[in-house]
Amino acid sequence: MTVILRLFALLVLLLGSQARAEVLDREALGAFVRPPMSIGEPGGDNGVWELLNSGGALAGYVFETEPMAPIPGFSGAPINLFVALDLEGRFIDVKLISHNEPIFVSGLGEGPFRAFLEQYRGLSISQPMVVGTPYGGAGAGSALVYLDGVTKATASVRIAHESLLAATREVARERMQGVASAPPASPDPAYEETLVWDDLVAQGIASRKLVTNAEIDAAFQGTLWASDDAEAQADPEGVYLDLWVVDIGPPSIRAAVLSEETGDRLARLLQMSPHEEPILVIDAGRHGLVSDDFVRNTAPDRLTASQDGLPVALRDADITVDLREGVPQGTAMILRTDRRLGFDPSRPWTLDVDAVREHGMFQPEIGRVTLTTEHATPDRFFLREGEVKPLSPAVEALRSRAWDLAVLGMLLGAVLLLVGPLMHQVARKGWLAPVRLAVLAVVLGFVGWWGQGQLSIVTVLGALRTGADGGSFAFLLYDPFSLLVWGVTILGFVLWGRGLFCGWLCPFGALQEFAHHLGRALRLPQWEPSALWDRRLKGIKYVLLAGLVATVFISPDHVDKAAEVEPFKTAITTFFVRDWFYVVYAGVWLGLGMVLFKGFCRYVCPLGAVMAIGGLLRGRDWIARRAECGSPCQLCKVRCRYGAIKAAGRIDYSECFQCLDCVQILDDPKQCVPRILEARGSRSIPQRKAA
Structure with missing residues (x-):
């Protein structure tokens, strides 16, 4: 059943298409124009209209940005803005028409986004503008205009900024100065x-x-x-x-x-x-x-x-x-x-x-x-030769997060080293628990709450929609921090399967694990489903993934609400500063995690389903097994809290979180039953690689 669901999800990920939004007509665009101004005649088929003053004279132009600068946001859909520009190239007004940016849909709300757009009023297209703040006193005496970004949403507002400037430059060249927009x-x-x-x-x-x-x-x-x-x-x-x-x-x-x-x-x-x-x-x-x-x-x-x-x-x-x-x-x-x-x-x-x-x-x-x-x-x-294309501000994003990226690179390199060449040293008794908890604490604090590097199914669905629309994946460059985590995660697919991210690099997974340790410290009773129900519950995440993928094509406007099945935005992105029902939902999973080990990660997480599908790229069985694993020895299976070891001793890498507990048992002559028997002189125990 699980295999069928995974293959179905993979098939849906590869198929489908989605039409782009149509250009707004006069009536729809006119709703954004402030009286006594009004909309005049159209200026072409790209959504540009004349802006008339109260006397009916030409006062400027109004347009929406998406037709001229369809730069995808994190949902895969462009941010569409209304722009009113006077004949001197000054912004009369900039308003939000539509978007699907996850952080503004239900995280921070649209208030900070709309406040950001208000900064453009009165500015001129001839002024060089930068999103961010100057270093030190570098802004003093500078001609650069610095626009205050939005905390936790810098990448999204940069996408909006570049969309706005790209569309406005095109209008300014063609309508205001007669400058041909020929390729440079x-x-x-x-x-x-x-x-x-x-x-x-x-x-x-x-x-x-x-x-x-x-x-x-x-x-x-x-x-x-x-x-x-x-x-x-x-x-x-x-x-x-x-x-x-x-x-x-x-x-x-x-x-x-x-x-x-x-x-x-x-x-x-x-x-x-x-x-x-x-x-x-x-x-x-x-x-x-x-x-x-x-x-x-x-x-x-x-x-x-x-x-x-x-x-x-x-x-x-x-x-x-x-x-x-x-x-x-x-x-x-x-x-x-x-x-x-x-x-x-x-x-x-x-x-x-x-x-x-x-x-x-x-x-x-x-x-x-x-x-x-x-x-x-x-x-x-x-x-x-060639065509003029809008620039994605990848360099600006890289510059703004240079130090964070440097620290993240060192952290990811250290994790790869610990779970790779040093795996057996880390898995030694007395070492594994403190090393693992230290890494998870850094992942939760630095990667999650500080760096906002929590990967999400929203990115997967946005990439899916972009691919179906034939759009650009440049939106991924707006968040280089998360992109670096994605890169190492995909590398982990080949080396270990899903375990590198789900077991070591997921901030919410780390939070779930700390909730489990708190539950143990409080001596709360621990509950574990039977083997049969464990198998059944693990299929839920694939059903949810298939439903989310279907939503992308059937009802794309509801994708962000559907993706709230992930509590990541509440617990990590906004640090629980959201509407009460989102906080209660995230709290329920953390509370349940105190008695059911990482229940959300194992059974419900749609991103975990994606990671399991990606883990099909795994090129090796990296956990060594012995001939007696499964028969007669069942110790690794009994100790595996993820239920990733079959009764016959085989490892189910699609459910393996790379916790290294079984590696510790295998390497410890005082825990591994075949090694104990061997030490007693009962038999010679061969080791096998197949898992």
């Missing part, structure tokens, strides 16, 4: 030209912006900050900014300015991210390009760029720069931007440099003037 140029890898620095300067390939101390003083003249730069006043003829800008995407230009070692590092980066356009900036003056609080691999806090009046997202490439002889020396950085968002390196673009002064000793007031330079690289270095 990309460097021609086959084009070769021998160049040196003097050639770049003579041909305008390297552009320069020179500002003296006297000129920067003049720019601040008449302001509060006019006398706040003693160095400029002491040396008026000195150089404040001596800025060189070079697009080093084309290989010939790159070879003329970078050392061979730096060029190789950049080439490796571009091989991994072929859509990035690298730009070299050098300041031979005293400006320094960025503030003292700048953090590598983030957006430069005092450099911004634009093209056709729209912002160009810049980010530090985090490459140490060595320049060729003859190239001006100074503060050098390689910045990068993504051509898929519309940046065309063959057309003129503008780099803005913020000159910042502070007035006052305590909580100084920040003053800023902008120094501007234009740059363009000749067409001969580029090709024009």
